[in-house]
Amino acid sequence: MEDLIKKLDMFNPINSSSGAAASQPNQEFLDEISDKIDRTNELMDGLSKLRDDNKDILANVEKTCEPLTEVGEREVTLSPEIEGILDVLNGVSSDLSAAEAEAIPKQADIAKLQKEIKALIGQEVEGRLKEGEATLTAVDHDLIDCNEQQNGGRKKLKHLREQIEKAQKNQGRRDPQLLEKLNEIQAETNPLDDIIGELDTKLNDQKRKKAEAKKQIEDMMKGVSKFKPSQLDGMLASLEELKDKNCWISEKLQGADGKLDQKLQELEDLVANCDTKQELLQ
Numbered sequence: 001m002e003d004l005i006k007k008l009d010m011f012n013p014i015n016s017s018s019g020a021a022a023s024q025p026n027q028e029f030l031d032e033i034s035d036k037i038d039r040t041n042e043l044m045d046g047l048s049k050l051r052d053d054n055k056d057i058l059a060n061v062e063k064t065c066e067p068l069t070e071v072g073e074r075e076v077t078l079s080p081e082i083e084g085i086l087d088v089l090n091g092v093s094s095d096l097s098a099a100e101a102e103a104i105p106k107q108a109d110i111a112k113l114q115k116e117i118k119a120l121i122g123q124e125v126e127g128r129l130k131e132g133e134a135t136l137t138a139v140d141h142d143l144i145d146c147n148e149q150q151n152g153g154r155k156k157l158k159h160l161r162e163q164i165e166k167a168q169k170n171q172g173r174r175d176p177q178l179l180e181k182l183n184e185i186q187a188e189t190n191p192l193d194d195i196i197g198e199l200d201t202k203l204n205d206q207k208r209k210k211a212e213a214k215k216q217i218e219d220m221m222k223g224v225s226k227f228k229p230s231q232l233d234g235m236l237a238s239l240e241e242l243k244d245k246n247c248w249i250s251e252k253l254q255g256a257d258g259k260l261d262q263k264l265q266e267l268e269d270l271v272a273n274c275d276t277k278q279e280l281l282q
Helices: 002-011 027-073 079-169 176-222 229-281
Strands: none
Touching: 079 176, 079 229, 176 229
16 A cells, blocks of 8 residues: 555656656646545544554553463452453453454455556556657657658759759850859858758657657556656657757758748849840840
8 A cells, every 4th residue: 555655646746856847637637636645644544543542452451461460479369350350351352343343444445545546547657658659649740741841952952053053054154243143042052951961960860769759658558567757757758859859840941941942033033134134135
């Protein structure tokens, strides 16, 4: 019972040492755990009182029976005294019967409470693991989206550079000012290439952490009792960090994609203006 109480205390948010990383339980769980703690304390108080009462009964028996140790050393002329001892012992027997009668339903209450606590903890652990699985699935989908964004960005960057080179060889040879502008746009593609390359490293790191989180969840599902609530909370917090980092990577890729679109449009406008000028001069 005491081991189960310690485990219940570990799941009590008030006693949680996980801090800000702790998962926020729903109100129903808080109500349930508060009820179990109150009932546990009430039962423990009752059992403690029974133990104290039994100690008092034992002390009374020992004190009452002290004169009997002297019976073998003197004449047995203490019938009233012995009869008094018997009366006390009969009373003690009644007290013990009453204590036993009081203890039996408490044992049943303890067994019932133990079952309820195990079920409550099991439900809470199962809920947290399902939450972890759901977040892991979301992280996985986010990584797929980021990979698609990254591949799309690389293709768009390649297309932009090809179009710049084409314009440099054609319109740029006839228009020095246009060539200068084309060279500027070409130089501006380098930082975008760096961003996409840097995010490639971060995405690989995200994939590694996702694989580690997946294995951790699988291990927890195989042996739930081996893990503390703080470890469950830590796992959930790590998954949330992964999800947030994926969002940050996605925003960076979207930003790079937007700049590529801007440069493509700028290139298209420059080439179109140059062609228009050439047509007017002819």
